[in-house]
Amino acid sequence: MTSNDPPASPTAEAGHILPAAHFDALLTLLHEDGFDVRGPRVQGGALEIGKLPNAAALPQGCSATQEPGAWRLQHTGTPAWFGITHGGMSWKALLHPARTRLWSAERTADGFSVHEDAGPAKPFAFIGVRACDLRAIAVQDNVLQRGPYVDAVYNARRNGAFLVTVDCAEPSGTCFCVSMGSGPAAGSGYDLALTELDAGSASHRFLVRTGSRAGEAVVQRLGLCEATHQDSASAKAIVEGASARMGRSMDATAARATLSANRESPHWQDVAQRCLSCGNCTMVCPTCFCTTVEDTSDLSGDIAERWRLWDSCFTFGFTHVAGGTVRESAGARYRHWISHKLLNLHEQFDESGCVGCGRCITWCPVGIDITAEVAALPQDVS
Ligand code: SF4
Ligand code: SF4
Structure with missing residues (x-):
């Protein structure tokens, strides 16, 4: 059972x-x-x-x-x-x-x-x-x-x-x-x-x-x-x-349309002025799942290990491919993260990647608020 x-x-x-x-x-x-x-x-x-x-x-x-x-x-x-x-x-x-x-x-x-x-x-x-x-x-x-x-x-x-x-x-x-x-x-x-x-x-x-x-x-x-x-x-x-008594609210349906319509919004540069690219939001988020792999060996060279570690889409090297990093600015990285949560997971799995726990808001050292960032984007997407 x-x-x-x-x-x-x-x-x-x-x-x-x-x-x-x-x-x-x-x-x-x-x-x-x-x-x-x-x-x-x-x-x-x-x-x-x-x-x-x-x-x-x-x-x-x-x-x-x-x-x-x-x-x-x-x-x-x-x-x-x-x-x-x-x-x-x-x-x-x-x-x-x-x-x-x-x-x-x-x-x-x-x-x-x-x-x-x-x-x-x-x-x-x-x-x-x-x-x-x-x-x-x-x-x-x-x-x-x-x-x-x-x-x-x-x-x-x-x-x-x-x-x-x-x-x-x-x-x-x-x-x-x-x-x-x-x-x-x-x-x-x-x-x-x-x-x-x-x-x-x-x-x-x-x-x-x-x-x-x-x-x-x-x-x-x-x-x-x-x-x-x-x-x-x-x-x-x-x-x-x-x-x-919810501390915050978000129109999750409207957020999808808002994010789709604002991929080039200057607001992402505003976020970049505040975001430290520390990755805290991804570490505490209960739905984030990205990992990287690291190989180590001891000084004798007799023992080697392969470790899997949580990774964050906020690191500069996360999208590094031949020729460089794809998402170079903090604004592009934040846009990717919030879009993956509120928009792209719907396309992949027919569900939101955000469950509204609020951890990313609480544990962001500069208090960036996912609900406020969606609300700050131009809402007229007609
Ligand atoms: S509020 Fe959403 S995006 Fe933020 S940590 Fe919770 S599930 Fe992740
Ligand atoms: S926790 Fe805040 S400052 Fe750190 S990467 Fe996330 S949004 Fe940027």
């Missing part, structure tokens, strides 16, 4: 209830089933995705402010366990790692031997995937798993992964998932979808929706009670409230 198998039968109409006091039972079950359980954790003043031994490791009592060029952790004592939407790290770091050794070779008496690294020892279970990031995983599935060329590294890490999402109750100042149709409630592709209810009270609990047979089996084994229609209504109100 895999995460992709749909539920065998309709689940309880309103879902089920996981009391917060029993959250560890879910984590224990996943650990006992052999999963490498990962989730959000506060580390060094930032939010990382790390090993999740128990619910106490979650960022309970924390929130974060996000705005262009700034992410700040706050120990506000908010009762929510999932009060931070996300940090700079996304699940991409686990499924499509920033550094992967593809193979190593060692000199032997009669030539050399080649070793390939094995995939992860255990399948992943992700706890607390946000709706936008669930959609981003689907984008990477399409690129790395469902095309004519399957990426073996991604495939080995993605297959068998158990995904537990949490709907957002409080979007960040740079979120615009509603505009991109990717949140704040999880769409399809999860095993379990949670909505946190009444945090800080004695009835702190999670409404649980199942999205796969594997998720259904977990709910049955945990012996969860069926939710009431009042629980369901409370969860709906939380999601509707979050939808109404």
Whole structure:
């Protein structure tokens, strides 16, 4: 049974209830089933995705402010366990790692031997995937798993992964998932979808929706009670409230026409005056997938390794071919990146390459805002 198998039968109409006091039972079950359980954790003043031994490791009592060029952790004592939407790290770091050794070779008496690294020892279970990031995983599935060329590294890490999402109750100042149709409630592709209810009270609990047979089996084994229609209504109100408080917005349909009509706009030179070509936006973006390959050898010359590293279309050498670099200016590189996100992926995969997570805005050191840059282009494309 895999995460992709749909539920065998309709689940309880309103879902089920996981009391917060029993959250560890879910984590224990996943650990006992052999999963490498990962989730959000506060580390060094930032939010990382790390090993999740128990619910106490979650960022309970924390929130974060996000705005262009700034992410700040706050120990506000908010009762929510999932009060931070996300940090700079996304699940991409686990499924499509920033550094992967593809193979190593060692000199032997009669030539050399080649070793390939094995995939992860255990399948992943992700706890607390946000709706936008669930959609981003689907984008990477399409690129790395469902095309004519399957990426073996991604495939080995993605297959068998158990995904537990949490709907957002409080979007960040740079979120615009509603505009991109990717949140704040999880769409399809999860095993379990949670909505946190009444945090800080004695009835702190999670409404649980199942999205796969594997998720259904977990709910049955945990012996969860069926939710009431009042629980369901409370969860709906939380999601509707979050939808109404999005930090940003973008007309994604109009953006495609705007970008198509403005390939030569002088606005790209304006962006070039601000963009540092640092590549932060591509590193934090959960849908960016480009890589480069680097070969190394040790000083003796007996051992060689081939590594795959994340690359960025903002580097000068990204488009280097015989005769030079194709996209020489920062403006051309930004135009390429934003067009690939909002326009070209539609042509390639019939979907947006942007899920509205807002990370590129938050983690851009000069606060360049993808929604503002689209809005700044001439909108009259008739
Ligand atoms: S382009 Fe920006 S907002 Fe869109 S998915 Fe990437 S990081 Fe998130
Ligand atoms: S848009 Fe911002 S994050 Fe992206 S390369 Fe330019 S300065 Fe860096």
